[in-house]
Amino acid sequence: xxxxxxVPALRHENYLNVSYGVKSWLLTxxxxxxxxxxxxxxxxxxxxxxxxxxxxxxxxxxxxGDLVSAETYNKFFTMHGVVMIFFFLIPSIxxxxxxxxxxxxxxxxxxxxxxxxxxxxxxxxxxxxxTLYSIIRGGVDTGWTFYTPYSxxxxxxxxxATVVGIFITGFSTILTGLNFIVTIHTMRAPGMTxxxxxxxxxxxxxxxLIMILGTPVVxxxxxxxxVERVFHLGIFNPALGGDPVLFQxxxxxxxxxxxxxxxxxxxxxxxxxxxxxxxxKLFGYHLVAAASFGIAVIGFFVWAHHMFVAGVxxxxxxxxxxxxxxxAIPSAVKVFNWMATLYKGSVSWATPxxxxxxxxxxxVMGGLTGLFLAALGLDVHVHDTYFVVAHxxxxxxxxxxxxxxxxxxxxxxxxxxxxxxxxxxxLAALIVFLGFNLTFFPQFxxxxxxxxxxxxxxxxxxxxxxxxxxxxxxxxxxxxxxxxIYFVWSMRYGKHAESNPWxxxxxxxxxxxxxxxxxxxVTPVVTWEAYEFAPRAESExxxxxxxxxxxx
Amino acid sequence: xxxxxxxxxFFLLAVSLFISLLVLVLIIAFSIKYRRRAPNEIGAPIGGxxxxxxxxxxxxxxxxxxxxxxxxxxxMSMQHPPPQAMEIYVVGKQWMWKLQHPEGQMEINELxxxxxxxxxxxxxxxxxIHDFFVPAFRIKADVLPARYTTIWFRPTKAGRYHLxxxxxxxxxxxxxxxxxxxxxxxxxxxxxAGGPVEGSLAxxxxxxxxxxxxxxxxxxxxxGRGPSLVGLYGSTVRLQGGQTVIADDDYLRESILNxxxxxxxxxxxxxxxxxxLVSEEQVLQLIAYIKxxxxxxxxxxxxxTAAESKRPAGEAKKLP
Numbered sequence: 001x002x003x004x005x006x007v008p009a010l011r012h013e014n015y016l017n018v019s020y021g022v023k024s025w026l027l028t029x030x031x032x033x034x035x036x037x038x039x040x041x042x043x044x045x046x047x048x049x050x051x052x053x054x055x056x057x058x059x060x061x062x063x064x065g066d067l068v069s070a071e072t073y074n075k076f077f078t079m080h081g082v083v084m085i086f087f088f089l090i091p092s093i094x095x096x097x098x099x100x101x102x103x104x105x106x107x108x109x110x111x112x113x114x115x116x117x118x119x120x121x122x123x124x125x126x127x128x129x130x131t132l133y134s135i136i137r138g139g140v141d142t143g144w145t146f147y148t149p150y151s152x153x154x155x156x157x158x159x160x161a162t163v164v165g166i167f168i169t170g171f172s173t174i175l176t177g178l179n180f181i182v183t184i185h186t187m188r189a190p191g192m193t194x195x196x197x198x199x200x201x202x203x204x205x206x207x208x209l210i211m212i213l214g215t216p217v218v219x220x221x222x223x224x225x226x227v228e229r230v231f232h233l234g235i236f237n238p239a240l241g242g243d244p245v246l247f248q249x250x251x252x253x254x255x256x257x258x259x260x261x262x263x264x265x266x267x268x269x270x271x272x273x274x275x276x277x278x279x280x281k282l283f284g285y286h287l288v289a290a291a292s293f294g295i296a297v298i299g300f301f302v303w304a305h306h307m308f309v310a311g312v313x314x315x316x317x318x319x320x321x322x323x324x325x326x327x328a329i330p331s332a333v334k335v336f337n338w339m340a341t342l343y344k345g346s347v348s349w350a351t352p353x354x355x356x357x358x359x360x361x362x363x364v365m366g367g368l369t370g371l372f373l374a375a376l377g378l379d380v381h382v383h384d385t386y387f388v389v390a391h392x393x394x395x396x397x398x399x400x401x402x403x404x405x406x407x408x409x410x411x412x413x414x415x416x417x418x419x420x421x422x423x424x425x426x427l428a429a430l431i432v433f434l435g436f437n438l439t440f441f442p443q444f445x446x447x448x449x450x451x452x453x454x455x456x457x458x459x460x461x462x463x464x465x466x467x468x469x470x471x472x473x474x475x476x477x478x479x480x481x482x483x484x485i486y487f488v489w490s491m492r493y494g495k496h497a498e499s500n501p502w503x504x505x506x507x508x509x510x511x512x513x514x515x516x517x518x519x520x521x522v523t524p525v526v527t528w529e530a531y532e533f534a535p536r537a538e539s540e541x542x543x544x545x546x547x548x549x550x551x552x
Numbered sequence: 553x554x555x556x557x558x559x560x561x562f563f564l565l566a567v568s569l570f571i572s573l574l575v576l577v578l579i580i581a582f583s584i585k586y587r588r589r590a591p592n593e594i595g596a597p598i599g600g601x602x603x604x605x606x607x608x609x610x611x612x613x614x615x616x617x618x619x620x621x622x623x624x625x626x627x628m629s630m631q632h633p634p635p636q637a638m639e640i641y642v643v644g645k646q647w648m649w650k651l652q653h654p655e656g657q658m659e660i661n662e663l664x665x666x667x668x669x670x671x672x673x674x675x676x677x678x679x680x681i682h683d684f685f686v687p688a689f690r691i692k693a694d695v696l697p698a699r700y701t702t703i704w705f706r707p708t709k710a711g712r713y714h715l716x717x718x719x720x721x722x723x724x725x726x727x728x729x730x731x732x733x734x735x736x737x738x739x740x741x742x743x744x745a746g747g748p749v750e751g752s753l754a755x756x757x758x759x760x761x762x763x764x765x766x767x768x769x770x771x772x773x774x775x776g777r778g779p780s781l782v783g784l785y786g787s788t789v790r791l792q793g794g795q796t797v798i799a800d801d802d803y804l805r806e807s808i809l810n811x812x813x814x815x816x817x818x819x820x821x822x823x824x825x826x827x828x829l830v831s832e833e834q835v836l837q838l839i840a841y842i843k844x845x846x847x848x849x850x851x852x853x854x855x856x857t858a859a860e861s862k863r864p865a866g867e868a869k870k871l872p
Binding site: 153280286309317322329333342345360368378457 | 594617697726
């Protein structure tokens, strides 16, 4: 694998240079190598999904949708959604950063089930292959939501192959979640009590619960779509005695919590970033940890807010509306605690921090516009318009992707043993932030003006905002390419990273960069609280860390 | 209704602007004021504050409950059409809208309505899920196969307004739209009077009722093999097994297409299934006819408005 080959031999042995060759990667059970395997897979899917986004935005430059036919456009937005959600956003932070960091953060040698971890990656790619197959064979046009009876009866595209792909990939998510939960329960180092865990671990615990409880539901639901499509069993199609709205209930029962699979880990990353770069203890540790569980639990009971205009009972709609407002409270708590952490801190504007602050800003906007959508009478107007598209991109791109990029920069020294270029990093963060806002802010206006989503063509009065959005998308795309390029560049040319470049007390920083295969030479004993910033943190390094090697 | 939706929107916008500006200003202020001045610097040892945490949990909670209450009350009035609304029947199919006026006018991708009159839409789909969306009126509802959904609006200004399908429904989803034309009442009268119409919706339903030989069993005397349909609409029907059901549009539709689903107490499961034999438009015509079968004597002493709501849908009645 090129990742390994491009890293020159460091003077000390680490997980990257301990062995070479394709086999040593494809058969590895090291959580760190598996994280990198995932990194390669999801990066490819990210650029595939991104390519569809580019085509979507180009088509919408003109009201008539001149670039491609309606049929092709419908496939583009479907495949953009399917690839980005199931093959990038859901695995992104957990499968890459979570996989890499959870054992390091809790002082373990690996995840609880290393071989299961490797099989998760294979299962993920197998599912991905089915989806790629359906794309190559002509794609699918149902929208990533697969609403019945369109998907189960009317669409003439490759629904079954896509659905099978998602079904298979679901197992990799479930297994990853299971692995995390068991690891966090059983493999914490001596002294690493529950309330000494970094918040990153807490959010991954909460995320894993959703993965385990939610994913089977969407897998079964999509399997039922395939069954109805292939065997004409009446489940969702009323002509066969089924109920089309039943599908929506089942689908959103997973797919709403899935949003929290995407955003909770990003919140975990942001928490680490804010406290690190403010060099201050996290404000309200216990409450921020509890908020993740508040979100995970309440998040399971808000699904029908996607269905306020789908003919549900108005009284049910009221329950789901009030619960949707309740789930906003723990999110607000997190935001306010991050801000309070900045107060009287020692704030550095390093690249990861810029992404962290960017996350807060964009997540706040995404969250607040969620309040618009939870308001029943208002949702009727903006439902299924570009307002919704803008809202969830603020959460998923502004939130999850910003968190992912921030985390990648923050832990890159640990992952690769190299530093990324700092000023270029800040510039890219700024470009991404501006490009993102220019892309998606105009879509709020478009939505309130009434432009429905998933439109290949639109009335000419909406063109101005679409052109702005496309212009923003090109800036955003450019901004995202920069880190992709300099990360690869830094693997060979980047400055060697110290084992603890940010001077942090966390366990993952108390082993060398990159860590050895077994993570720690001796099992660490934890005697400090999380985020206990003190000058002694630097000297009190345990495990395999040897300062004399770091000066090379 | 549009004004009420906009009022809620601007309230939410004001709250959101306030909160996002607060967050933005504080983030920037803190990042500048407390920027790192020395490499070894460490932030103040502040771990948290119960008072502050409580404050920023309770205040957003209270604010969000206001939003909930406001949104819910708006939604409830959207869900309940005023009783005297003029009724339009809508059938969506890939990729067109078919709209029927009770007077018999049939429109495709166009709807003509008068200013100032409440309009209730009863909608169903022939195939996949569609969604009837008129942004100018701030209304939207999914249009589902095999059941009826309703929305209503009261246009306040003459003009032409976009009609969109906003639930993805396949290849030509983006062009499954048209226009709602709001006319001055006099113009609307003229429009209604013009154009070839073969009788009202209820009359069409009556012809169908005879063609399909429904009248053989559903005699108005109540002595046929099936129950009499006179005065049925809106009444409470007692079913076999003692349950009751309100005879609304959905019940009538089901009883026509799949009569064995709910059997009226005292009758046998004799009626044939009409699923696949009649189109969605024909079902709507039959329902319009059944609705027009008002009880022979309207309850005395009822105000005229209530009687009007029970008028046979097809009577060429002068609009106010």
